[in-house]
Amino acid sequence: MIEMNIICAKKLCLYYRDFQALKDIDLDVPAREITALIGPSGCGKSTFLRTLNRMNDLIQGVKITGEVTYHGENIYAGQVDVTALRKSIGMVFQKPNPFPMSIYDNVAYGPKLHDNLSKAELNDLVERSLRGAALWDEVKDRLKKSALSLSGGQQQRLCIARALSVSPDVLLMDEPTSALDPASTMKIEELMGHLKQDYTVVIVTHNMQQAARISDRTAFFLTGDLVESGKTDEIFSMPKDKRTEDYITGRFG
Amino acid sequence: MKNGRLPLKRRAYSGFLMGLIGLSAAIAVGLIVGLIGYVFYRGLGHISWEFLSTARSALRGTIGILPNILFTLFLIITTLAIVLPIGIGAAIYLNEYATSRRLVRIIEFATETLAGIPSIIYALVGVLLFIQGLGLRVSILAGALTLSILSLPTIVRTTQEALRTVPVSYREGAFALGATKWYMIRTIILPSSLDGIVTGVILAVGRMVGESAALLFTAGTGYFLVTNYFEALHASGGTLSVMLFVYATEHGNFDVSFAIASILIFIVLLLNFGVKLVKRKLRRI
Amino acid sequence: MRPYNAFLGVHMKTKNIVEKTMQAVFFALGMVTIIAVATISAFLIINGIPAIREIGLWAFLSGQEWRSTGANPAFGILPFILTSIYSTIGAILIGVPIGLMTAIFLAKVANPRLAAVVNTAVELLAGIPSVVYGFVGMIVLVPLVQRTFALASGAILLSAILVLSVMILPGIISVSRTALAAVPREYEEASFALGATKTETIFKVSVPAAKSGIAAGVVLGIGRAIGEVMAVLMVMGNVPNMPNLFEPARSLTTAIAMELSYATGFQRQTLLSIGLVLFCFIMMINLILNFALKRGYKA
Numbered sequence: 001m002i003e004m005n006i007i008c009a010k011k012l013c014l015y016y017r018d019f020q021a022l023k024d025i026d027l028d029v030p031a032r033e034i035t036a037l038i039g040p041s042g043c044g045k046s047t048f049l050r051t052l053n054r055m056n057d058l059i060q061g062v063k064i065t066g067e068v069t070y071h072g073e074n075i076y077a078g079q080v081d082v083t084a085l086r087k088s089i090g091m092v093f094q095k096p097n098p099f100p101m102s103i104y105d106n107v108a109y110g111p112k113l114h115d116n117l118s119k120a121e122l123n124d125l126v127e128r129s130l131r132g133a134a135l136w137d138e139v140k141d142r143l144k145k146s147a148l149s150l151s152g153g154q155q156q157r158l159c160i161a162r163a164l165s166v167s168p169d170v171l172l173m174d175e176p177t178s179a180l181d182p183a184s185t186m187k188i189e190e191l192m193g194h195l196k197q198d199y200t201v202v203i204v205t206h207n208m209q210q211a212a213r214i215s216d217r218t219a220f221f222l223t224g225d226l227v228e229s230g231k232t233d234e235i236f237s238m239p240k241d242k243r244t245e246d247y248i249t250g251r252f253g
Numbered sequence: 254m255k256n257g258r259l260p261l262k263r264r265a266y267s268g269f270l271m272g273l274i275g276l277s278a279a280i281a282v283g284l285i286v287g288l289i290g291y292v293f294y295r296g297l298g299h300i301s302w303e304f305l306s307t308a309r310s311a312l313r314g315t316i317g318i319l320p321n322i323l324f325t326l327f328l329i330i331t332t333l334a335i336v337l338p339i340g341i342g343a344a345i346y347l348n349e350y351a352t353s354r355r356l357v358r359i360i361e362f363a364t365e366t367l368a369g370i371p372s373i374i375y376a377l378v379g380v381l382l383f384i385q386g387l388g389l390r391v392s393i394l395a396g397a398l399t400l401s402i403l404s405l406p407t408i409v410r411t412t413q414e415a416l417r418t419v420p421v422s423y424r425e426g427a428f429a430l431g432a433t434k435w436y437m438i439r440t441i442i443l444p445s446s447l448d449g450i451v452t453g454v455i456l457a458v459g460r461m462v463g464e465s466a467a468l469l470f471t472a473g474t475g476y477f478l479v480t481n482y483f484e485a486l487h488a489s490g491g492t493l494s495v496m497l498f499v500y501a502t503e504h505g506n507f508d509v510s511f512a513i514a515s516i517l518i519f520i521v522l523l524l525n526f527g528v529k530l531v532k533r534k535l536r537r538i
Numbered sequence: 539m540r541p542y543n544a545f546l547g548v549h550m551k552t553k554n555i556v557e558k559t560m561q562a563v564f565f566a567l568g569m570v571t572i573i574a575v576a577t578i579s580a581f582l583i584i585n586g587i588p589a590i591r592e593i594g595l596w597a598f599l600s601g602q603e604w605r606s607t608g609a610n611p612a613f614g615i616l617p618f619i620l621t622s623i624y625s626t627i628g629a630i631l632i633g634v635p636i637g638l639m640t641a642i643f644l645a646k647v648a649n650p651r652l653a654a655v656v657n658t659a660v661e662l663l664a665g666i667p668s669v670v671y672g673f674v675g676m677i678v679l680v681p682l683v684q685r686t687f688a689l690a691s692g693a694i695l696l697s698a699i700l701v702l703s704v705m706i707l708p709g710i711i712s713v714s715r716t717a718l719a720a721v722p723r724e725y726e727e728a729s730f731a732l733g734a735t736k737t738e739t740i741f742k743v744s745v746p747a748a749k750s751g752i753a754a755g756v757v758l759g760i761g762r763a764i765g766e767v768m769a770v771l772m773v774m775g776n777v778p779n780m781p782n783l784f785e786p787a788r789s790l791t792t793a794i795a796m797e798l799s800y801a802t803g804f805q806r807q808t809l810l811s812i813g814l815v816l817f818c819f820i821m822m823i824n825l826i827l828n829f830a831l832k833r834g835y836k837a
Contacts, residue, residue: 058730081259087733097724100747109742110732113263159728166732259735267737274647277639278656281711284704285659288666288674342567350564360568363575369824370578370817371765373791373798377813378578380798381585381806402574409571433553435560463667466767466791470798497669498768507677514670521665525658 006031006170006200007052007089011066014047014056021047023224024066029170034192034201036215036232038208040247043221045204046094049172052202053089054082070170087114090163094175096155098147098162103130103139106147106158110166125165133161134191153184157191164199171195173203177210189214208248212236220244289518296515299508308478316509318516320478324393324490327482328472329461331397332404333454339401340408341450347409348416349438368406372466375403379471394486396472403467404457411456415449416442448535452528459524462517465494474499493517579817586814589613589807598811604778604788606797606805613808615815617780621695621787622819625770626763628699628783629706633763634756636703637710638745641755644711645718646740657715664708672772675701680773687784693775695787701769706759713758717751718744750830757827764819767791790816 005028014022022044029035029052037045047056054075056062067074075085087110098106107126111117117125126143130136135157139150147158156176163171173192177185192214195201205211211218212232219229220241228235228244239245307317343360351357379399389395419442427437443450473489474496491499493513501510590598593613601614640660644653676693679700684692721744729739745752775786776796788796794809794816801809 053731055727055731058727083259083263083733083735085733086731091728091731093724093727093731095724097722097728099725099728099743109729110734113732113734113738113742162728162732263735263738267735270737270741271647274639274643277636278643278648280636281640281663281707282656282659284707285663288670288704289662291678292670292674339567339570342564343571346564346568350561351568356568360571363572365828366575366821366824367571367578369761369765369820369827371767371791371820373765373767373794374578374582374813374817374820376798377794377810378581381810382577382581402578405571405574433557435557459665463665463669465667465669466795469768469795494667494669497667497673498772501669501673501676502772510673514673517667517670521662521667525662525665 004028004030006071007202008069009048009051009066010069012048012051012068013065014044014051015063015065016059017061021224022051025226027219027226027229029200029202030217031200032196032198033216034196034203034214035217035219036211037202037204037219037221038206038211038247039221039227041206042223044224045219045221046174048221048226049174049202049204052170052172053086053091055086055091057082087166088168089170089172090166090168091172092156092159092163092174092176095179096152096159098150098155098158100146100148102144103147103150103158104143107161107165110162114166129161129165130158132164132195133157134187134194135161151184153180153187156180156184156188160188160191160195168199170200170202173201175204175206178206185210208250220247222247292511292514292518295507296511296513299512300515304512309476316506318493318496318509318513320476321491321493321496321513323478323480324472324475324485325462325492327393327485327490328397328400328468328492329458330482331393331486332400332461333458335397335401336404336408336457337454340405341412343405344409344412344416345438345442348413349434349442364406364409367402368410372403372464375399375467376470378402379467384471390487391471391473391489392487393472393490396468396490396492397486399467399471400461400464403464404460407457407460408453411453412446412450415446415453418449419445448531451531451535455524455527455531459521462492462520462524463494465492465498468492469495469498493520582810582814582817585807586810589804589811590814592804593808593811599815602780604793606801606808611805615790615793615812617778618788618790618793618812619815621774621781622764622789622791622816624781624783625695625698625702625774625787625789626760628695629702629763630756630759632699632703633706633759634710637707637755637759638714638752640707641711641714641718641752642740642745645715646736646744660708660711663704664712668705668766668769669772671701671705672769675769675773689784691775691786693773693786694784695774695781696783698770698774698787698789699783701773702763702766705766705769706762709758709762710755713755714748714752717748717755720751721747753830754827757823757830761820761823761827764823765791765816767795771795790819 007029009025009027012022012025013020025048037049039045050056051064051068064076067076070089099109104126107129108122111122111125127136130139135154138154147155150158177188189210192201203215215232217230218232218235220227220235222243228239228241235244236248239248304317306319307315308320309316347357347360379395383389383395383398384391423441423445424437427441472492474491475489476491479485479488493516497510497513497517500506500513598613598615600616601612602616603612603614604617605612644656648656675697679697680692682692683694683697725743725747726739729743770789771792774792776788776792777786778788779785781787790812794812797805798809
């Protein structure tokens with residue numbers, strides 16, 4: 001059988017100083033599907049997402065036990081090159097955060113770090129990435145303009161293009177539409193439908209309708225525990241756990 | 254993903270720049286520690302009670318800096334007496350009264366300009382305006398007038414910054430109780446921005462202690478003991494910084510110079526400590 | 539009703555008088571700062587122009603010889619202008635890289651406790667009087683330079699550049715540090731998420747994002763270097779040569795300081811003219827600083 005689960009968390013715990021933010025999380029992320037992480041604020045879903053590309057390393061006082069494997073290798077093993085890991089596992093943040101540079105330079109930033117590309121190759125790569133994020137047609141005439149001149153929705157798609165530019169195989173998305181208006185949100189959801197043909201997507205969302213609409217699998221977090229995970233239609237139609245049911249029917253959170 | 258995969262070029266680039274960062278920080282810290290350590294090493298040994306408590310005596314061939322300590326104090330007091338009302342008043346006007354945006358911008362540009370002018374130009378202005386123009390002698394008073402213009406921008410700016418930190422809600426609260434503007438300023442604004450204002454004053458005092466170019470030509474290099482403040486106003490008097498210059502370049506007396514330099518650095522240390530203390534103690538009454 | 543109203547009226551009146559008076563007082567104090575700048579500018583222009591007019595502006599600015607006393611005086615200040623420019627450029631070339639790197643260390647690399655200690659030290663460096671710098675330069679640096687390069691004297695342009703580069707450090711460090719600390723975390727996170735190393739993130743994202751603040755720090759350093767007088771006076775030899783790195787030189791500021799105590803008549807007027815030239819330099823730098831800061835706020 002071809003490798004099914006591209007990322008597996010095993011007995012993953014995360015402590016922030018004395019506070020345990022994640023408790024024994026076991027979760028498998030299947031390839032080329034969209035996995036949605038849902039749960040009320042502060043449940044640990046974003047923290048969990050950030051353990052997958054080791055972004056929590058940047059925060060002082062964080063300690064992690066257990067393991068996360070990526071293609072079978074533990075990413076928390078001693079000899080791991082974090083830069084290579086993050087190149088393979090891209091990330092899109094809650095608030096669109098393009099660099100204060102031109103649109104072109106934003107997308108070219110990552111490739112310039114990792115590879116020595118010719119001008120033509122770079123141009124080609126920028127175009128492909130922007131097309132991949134369904135932004136090319138809107139910006140092809142103003143690639144040299146500041147990225148900050150784009151609308152919020154365009155900025156977020158630019159951030160997606162930027163993440164695609166280093167050819168990752170996993171995309172982590174941390175509430176990517178929570179700062180956007182409904183029209184921009186729809187565009188990005190539509191885009192995610194295309195992205196999963198080529199990429200594995202893990203998305204944190206606050207919005208249960210969004211999780212139901214776009215994801216193949218859903219994991220429900222509550223106060224640092226992974227309560228339940230499985231196929232999205234099953235979780236939403238017949239949750240096994242009472243707490244999951246309460247949450248998705250809107251009784252709390 | 255294994256360690257070796259980060260290409261050599263990128264590893265070298267990162268390592269090299271990180272090395273430069275560490276090296277630069279080390280140089281900066283080394284300079285500070287070296288400078289202060291060296292001055293103390295060469296100077297502290299020459300500070301004695303006699304040195305601090307007597308005047309220079311040609312007969313006995315001894316050197317004392319009591320007159321210069323007093324001159325420095327007199328100069329600071331006089332300057333503060335002139336500049337504090339003007340500087341704090343101007344800042345209050347800018348922040349609380351001024352309604353014309355344009356006027357505010359002009360005054361702010363004026364203080365910025367004053368802040369950027371080198372002290373030798375203040376020396377020129379002091380010599381020609383106060384000494385030649387007003388007919389003052391080279392004296393503590395002429396020096397204090399010069400220093401007043403020199404430290405005006407520091408006082409205006411720091412006071413303005415302090416006033417800006419007072420929340421609008423305090424002002425509205427006072428007005429809602431029927432307070433007049435001046436009453437509100439006196440009872441609400443000034444007390445709650447006191448820490449910032451005092452910090453500004455300490456910074457300005459630091460500048461006065463350190464100033465030498467503007468004072469060399471306006472306050473002079475006198476070293477006779479004058480204990481009466483009003484007599485001192487009209488006497489030529491060298492402050493500690495000016496005397497450091499005089500002893501180092503005219504007399505070539507490096508022991509005395511190092512001793513004065515140690516005292517100056519000690520004063521700077523005290524003032525810095527004072528700023529920290531003020532920030533901690535006077536914060537928001 | 540009536541007595542109450544009367545009382546209120548009187549009370550309001552005194553209140554109003556106090557209010558109006560205080561407003562007038564504060565207005566007058568605000569005006570004093572404008573008057574001070576106006577007086578200084580007017581004074582420099584009025585007193586600085588006659589000598590320039592007599593010598594001729596071009597001859598004054600481009601003359602290579604300065605002999606203010608003696609039978610055949612010459613008043614050319616090109617050596618002073620060039621010395622000021624060279625020493626400032628030299629100080630910037632040495633001070634900015636070290637200052638910027640130290641600011642990066644404080645804002646992005648050092649742990650908070652170490653950064654706080656180093657920061658206190660930098661603040662201290664900012665407060666040390668310029669005569670102390672000049673004196674230590676004179677005692678330590680000048681003999682060192684003399685021995686190293688086997689020169690007749692170590693009181694040369696190079697020594698002044700070295701002293702100035704230390705003197706401008708604290709300003710550059712603290713302004714750049716503030717600018718770097720204000721770079722939004724999100725920019726840096728995005729860079730890390732693309733697989734950039736810490737150093738790559740600092741130099742390719744943080745520094746470019748803070749560039750206008752850093753530029754302001756550099757301009758501040760330029761202002762301090764060009765305006766410094768006492769420290770330069772003590773280490774530069776003060777000969778009115780055309781500047782050469784290994785020879786004594788005299789800058790605009792020290793040219794005034796050298797002769798201010800004894801100059802009279804026309805010679806004193808020429809010092810005011812030098813002051814006017816220096817003032818123009820400083821005004822130009824201020825305008826650039828204003829411009830840099832405004833651009834910074836926009837971004």
